[in-house]
Amino acid sequence: MFHSSVVKAFLGLSIVTACGACGSDGRLAEPGSATGMNVLIVTIDTLRADRLGCYGHTGARTPTIDALAESGLLFEQATTVSPITLPSHASIFTGLAVPNHGVRHNGTFKLSPDATTLAERFSASGYDTAAFVSAFVLDRRYGLNQGFTDYDDRFETTIDAGPGSYPERPADAVTARVTDWLRARADARRESPFFVWVHYFDPHGPYEPPAPFAESFSEAPYDGEIAFVDNELARLIDKLRDLALLDDTLILITSDHGEGLGDHDEATHADLIYDSTMRVPWILSNPRLFPNGNVVRDRLAATIDIVPTLAALTGLEPAGPVDGIDITAAPVAGRAVYLETLAPLLDYGWAPLYGLRRIDDKFIQAPQPEYYDLASDRAELDNLYEDRKDAGGLRAELSARLADWPDAFEVAGIQKELTRDELERLTSLGYVTGQAALPPGTRDPKAMMPVWHRINEAGRLSVRGEHAGAIAAIREVLQLDPTNGKAWSVAMQIYDRAGQSTEAETCARRALQLRPTSGVWVNLARFALNRGDLATFEGALAEAQRLDPQNGGIHIGHGHADALQGRYDEARKEFETALRIDPVRSGPAAREQLRRLDALLESRADDTKQ
Ligand SMILES: [Zn+2]
Structure with a gap:
């Protein structure tokens, strides 16, 4: 039943396109229809929807996910609410818009113990709960462990190989831990249902799939990482089948965000909010509930819908307010989902981005605002804002929503204006001409991608020991963009590696004025200790x-x-x-x-x- 040949005929297109399971009111599943079922949420980090076979990518090798879609609901238009791992997962597990749970970035924010997570709700309803995460950004110290009896965040199996690498755990190691847990539970004859979250990190850069995927995807290593995860997910599904749990398990496949892959000149994610990083897969699968695959095209799904949808289907008691909706209920006309990234401001001193996404259009508030008609322009290449300044009503609606939340500068503890003193100090360092020192939050992230690339290039040169080239590259960045805290901290690392500790300390001090982090303070301490x-x-x-x-x-x-x-x-x-x-x-x-x-x-x- 699971491995049907239909999907292989032409991935994505063979699935029923009409709304076969819908009632006349547009409902896709009955509330309570999954009561007592196990629930498995799989979040595949950095996975663009359009790189899966079931979403139409002909170069994909994702038979496991495609087969899950074949006995499930696949939401063709689904959006995350943040292009950043921790904020996005916090929304997945609380059902809240990012400002409402307050986790605005990785590393420096923590989900409040006051938040109510989906795991806490399942746990309170008698479910066994376990999570298996694969990247340090989701370490228990950041608060997503709330409600999980087991929170497996051990990353010792991998090493931190230097700048640009991440403490992580590969998909095969993750699957082994999950299947061990399922096996132990079966051996103990646990009667209660389970709620399990599995997080795979492999599609996140750098794209280095293991053999044999490295060879077969040498031209498309990102797709190779996805194929590797799909292969490991197959082992997890097989284990559920072996234990006779598959028919009684509701499986949700999604991602925290996509990946730029060069679209809009963005290589990775976090700094822009186009669909390349915001559109994610959203698949709800179970062979008993959804015997026929169903591609849903009449509504926009969002990752904040996961909590209310799973709560409705499994019959959990209603909890506090959420920002998402039960996506299997009737479509909500004109629904607009709030998007944001504060990473440009918090990391680089650029403008934060806010947006509203409806199924067929999107407004982005930025120094140069943007409005896209997604129905005719899925790639978001034709900015209609100059002709449609009300953005179909989205501009006013976004302003109204933002008025309810604290200002991003307040959240970040960043001053909007530079004092004359600060400007003079910047120029006196000799790095900078005065005109370049714009106040933080002025620059439009989409215009700053060349600077982003240059910072990364400088870092790569430095790691390779090409110190002169690295210093030249980072000084060029500092000249162009002197209020960029990240650039100053990269400059600190570059001078430090080059053995120029006086320069390194100067850069550390500038970085700390613009973007204070614990890591840079530790470095400043080291420089100070070395000179007594x-x-x-x-x-x-x-x-x-x-x-x-x-x-x-x-x-x-x-x-x-x-x-x-x-x-x-x-x-x-x-x-x-x-x-x-x-x-x-x-x-x-x-x-x-x-x-x-x-x-x-x-x-x-x-x-x-x-
Ligand atoms: Zn992520």
């Missing part, structure tokens, strides 16, 4: 601690100072603390420091003997 400035060292670590108490780098810094002053036992304790509280980010550095400490003590013992 203990007051600055202590102050910088205190700031790092205030911003992120779980940053192991703070303990490595203290351990350094202890070791320099001969307090070897204290130093060891600090390095061990770093290893314990922050193994993913600080593990390699902490282990290296412990090795050095051991070697130092050993050589001193030898000296004493002689």
Whole structure:
């Protein structure tokens, strides 16, 4: 039943296109029809809908997901609400628009314990709950573990290979952990249903699928990563079938966001809100509920709909208000979904982006506003804003919604204006001409993609040891865009790698004025310690601690100072603390420091003997 040949005939197009399962009112499934069923949510990070076979990509090899769509509802137009992993997942699991749960970016925000998550609701209804996540940005410290009895966020199986790489876990390791959990539960003869979330990270850059996908997708490695995940998902589905659970499991496949892949000059995601990064797959599958595949084209689905939809189908008690809707109920005419990214502002000092998406049009509020007729222009290439300044009513509606929420600058703790003093300090560094120093939030992210590429190029040159080229590239960026906090912190790393610690420290100080992060404070502490400035060292670590108490780098810094002053036992304790509280980010550095400490003590013992 699961592996039908129909979908193979012509992926995506063979599925019933009329609304076969709909009642006359447009309802796609009855409330409570999945009561007592297991629920499996699979989020495949960085997965563009249009790279799946069932969404029409002829170059895809995604038979597992295509088959799930064949016994399910596939929402052709579905949008995420944020192009950033943590905010997007927070919306998936709360059903709330991003400002309403308050997680506006990765790394520096945490989901409040006051939020009610889907896992908490299933748990309260007697479900066994477990999550298996694959990237550090979803580590339990960021709060998505609420309601999960088991939250498997172990990333030790992979190493952090330097800038641009991420602590992650590959799909085969994730699937092994999930199938072990299912097997253990079956062995224990658990009677209660389960709610499981599986997060695969592989399609996120860098695109390096394992064999044999590396070879067969050498021309399209992003598609190769997706094929690898699909293959691992097949093993998970097989396990459900082996355990006779498949017919009783409601499966939801989606993604947190897509990937630019060069569209609109965006390589990855997070800084723009076009459909290349906002359109996601949204598939709800179960062979008993949806024996015939159904492509739904009469409504816009959103990731905030997952909570109310699953709650309605499984008969959960209504909880507090959500921003999403039960997407299997009758379509809501004129529905507009709120989109945002604050990453441009928080990372680069560029303008934040806000948008409203309806099924056939989209408005983006930016320094140069945009309005697209998606029905005739799915690629969002023809900006109609100059002729349609009301954006079909979306501009006014967006303003009304934004008025209810705190201003992004307030959230970010960023001043809108630079003082004359600050401008003068920028220019006095010799990097910058005055005219270039626009206030934060002025520049339009879509116009800044060349700068984005240049920053990344500078970083790559630096990692390769091409220091002169890296310095030239980053200085060019700083000249063009001197209020770009990310660029200053990349400049710090570049000068540091080149051994120019005075320049590195100058850049760190600029970065901290524009975009204070715990990591840059730790670096400033290190520069200060190396030149014997203990007051600055202590102050910088205190700031790092205030911003992120779980940053192991703070303990490595203290351990350094202890070791320099001969307090070897204290130093060891600090390095061990770093290893314990922050193994993913600080593990390699902490282990290296412990090795050095051991070697130092050993050589001193030898000296004493002689
Ligand atoms: Zn993501």
